[in-house]
Amino acid sequence: MFKKLHLKLTAFNLIILMVFFIIFSSFIYFQTGHMLRRSSEIAIHGLSRQIKTLHRIPEKRTFHPDEADDLNIHPELFIILLRDASLNITSSNTQDSHFMLDSSKEINKLFESKKDNLFSKITIKGEPYRVYTAYFHAQNGEWGVIQICQNIRMEKNILNNLLKTLLLLGLTSIAFLAGISWLLASKSLEPIKTSWEQQKRFIADASHELRTPLTVMKANLEIPLQEQNGTIADHYTWIKNAYEETNNMSYIVSSLLELSQIDSGQIKIFKNTIDLGILLKQTINSIRPLYEEKKIQLSTKICEEEIFIMGDEQKIKQLIMILLDNALKYTESGSVHVTLSKEKADVLLTIKDSGIGISDEDKIHIFERFYRADKTRSRAQGSLGLGLSIAKWIVEEHNGQIKVESEYQKGSTFTIILRSA
Numbered sequence: 001m002f003k004k005l006h007l008k009l010t011a012f013n014l015i016i017l018m019v020f021f022i023i024f025s026s027f028i029y030f031q032t033g034h035m036l037r038r039s040s041e042i043a044i045h046g047l048s049r050q051i052k053t054l055h056r057i058p059e060k061r062t063f064h065p066d067e068a069d070d071l072n073i074h075p076e077l078f079i080i081l082l083r084d085a086s087l088n089i090t091s092s093n094t095q096d097s098h099f100m101l102d103s104s105k106e107i108n109k110l111f112e113s114k115k116d117n118l119f120s121k122i123t124i125k126g127e128p129y130r131v132y133t134a135y136f137h138a139q140n141g142e143w144g145v146i147q148i149c150q151n152i153r154m155e156k157n158i159l160n161n162l163l164k165t166l167l168l169l170g171l172t173s174i175a176f177l178a179g180i181s182w183l184l185a186s187k188s189l190e191p192i193k194t195s196w197e198q199q200k201r202f203i204a205d206a207s208h209e210l211r212t213p214l215t216v217m218k219a220n221l222e223i224p225l226q227e228q229n230g231t232i233a234d235h236y237t238w239i240k241n242a243y244e245e246t247n248n249m250s251y252i253v254s255s256l257l258e259l260s261q262i263d264s265g266q267i268k269i270f271k272n273t274i275d276l277g278i279l280l281k282q283t284i285n286s287i288r289p290l291y292e293e294k295k296i297q298l299s300t301k302i303c304e305e306e307i308f309i310m311g312d313e314q315k316i317k318q319l320i321m322i323l324l325d326n327a328l329k330y331t332e333s334g335s336v337h338v339t340l341s342k343e344k345a346d347v348l349l350t351i352k353d354s355g356i357g358i359s360d361e362d363k364i365h366i367f368e369r370f371y372r373a374d375k376t377r378s379r380a381q382g383s384l385g386l387g388l389s390i391a392k393w394i395v396e397e398h399n400g401q402i403k404v405e406s407e408y409q410k411g412s413t414f415t416i417i418l419r420s421a
């Protein structure tokens with residue numbers, strides 16, 4: 001599934017990159033063409049101005065090469081034609097009749113355009129020329145036409161070479177662009193792949209978790225159906241076992257529901273100013289009976305000063321409950337110590353237990369969904385391996401941090417850092 005998507009995305013990226021390359025190349029090509037044309041036009045304009053100043057009166061004479069030198073004009077560079085009002089050539093630096101004939105068509109274009117001057121392109125004897133045609137006002141009040149032809153073979157060659165280079169570059173860079181497209185596609189697919197893998201694992205883990213209580217329930221309900229001679233006490237035990245598993249299942253289902261709501265962003269966090277000291281004391285009081293039942297000592301050191309945070313009261317209570325519940329679950333005998341303090345703008349909440357501890361190997365995974373260091377023990381405790389992942393989500397939603405320090409068989413300390421309000 002991802003292979004096809006990867007290929008499609010690569011093709012899409014490649015098309016985008018090629019379009020970008022084509023736009024970029026076209027821009028360079030047309031910009032170069034424009035610059036060459038502009039510089040040639042500026043040169044022709046300048047030349048035309050000089051000639052107009054020097055030759056205010058058109059005479060019936062041939063433009064002499066010496067005069068051309070005066071203006072720094074060589075017929076190789078520019079061909080100049082001056083015509084009188086009857087459009088007869090009065091001066092020129094060429095004897096070539098092709099120029100006289102072919103350029104005369106451009107004068108009609110000037111008349112039709114109703115402009116003062118005109119640039120056009122013509123081909124004379126197979127050579128490309130840019131022709132400038134403009135009116136020319138003589139001193140005697142008469143007018144004439146000046147025409148300057150510039151050979152643009154060089155300009156054409158530059159543009160053709162540039163086009164060839166860009167085409168060659170485009171063709172040779174296809175493989176390179178395809179490589180980049182492939183990399184870009186894998187980069188953009190990475191988070192989708194990860195989330196897909198997570199979803200797959202989540203479904204597999206959830207199904208696995210649900211299968212165990214279902215199997216136990218099924219077994220406990222099958223026995224009374226097959227066993228005709230069971231006593232009332234036996235029946236009671238089987239039904240009780242099945243009933244207890246429904247409790248497990250309902251805990252699993254509600255946890256899964258909460259996780260799927262977290263994933264789809266359906267759970268909203270409503271932040272208010274909370275007195276964390278008071279909330280902590282209330283939560284500890286509500287769980288204290290369970291500690292007393294298991295004979296685990298629960299001590300506290302809560303900062304005298306009022307500590308306020310901006311947070312969702314229900315979620316923060318759930319967070320504290322998860323950590324206190326874990327500390328109790330994973331401490332067979334001993335104590336749990338809770339502290340709340342303030343360090344500059346940070347609020348520190350620690351829950352330290354003298355329980356079974358967590359090995360270094362497990363420590364890096366405990367915040368992952370369905371991760372349980374000791375599966376058998378956790379399952380016996382009715383644990384799913386979801387508590388800490390939910391706790392982490394709550395802390396992150398409050399822009400805080402959760403850390404764990406633990407020594408195997410010695411105990412663990414969970415620290416939560418939040419910003420004070």
Ligand code: ADP
Nearest residue numbers: 326327330366372373374383384385386387388
């Ligand atoms: P669970 O529901 O299994 O407790 P959690 O996500 O809360 O799930 O915890 C994940 C795992 O981290 C637990 O299964 C346990 O192995 C380990 N763990 C969590 N808290 C403690 C603790 N205070 N002491 C030792 N191990 C702990």
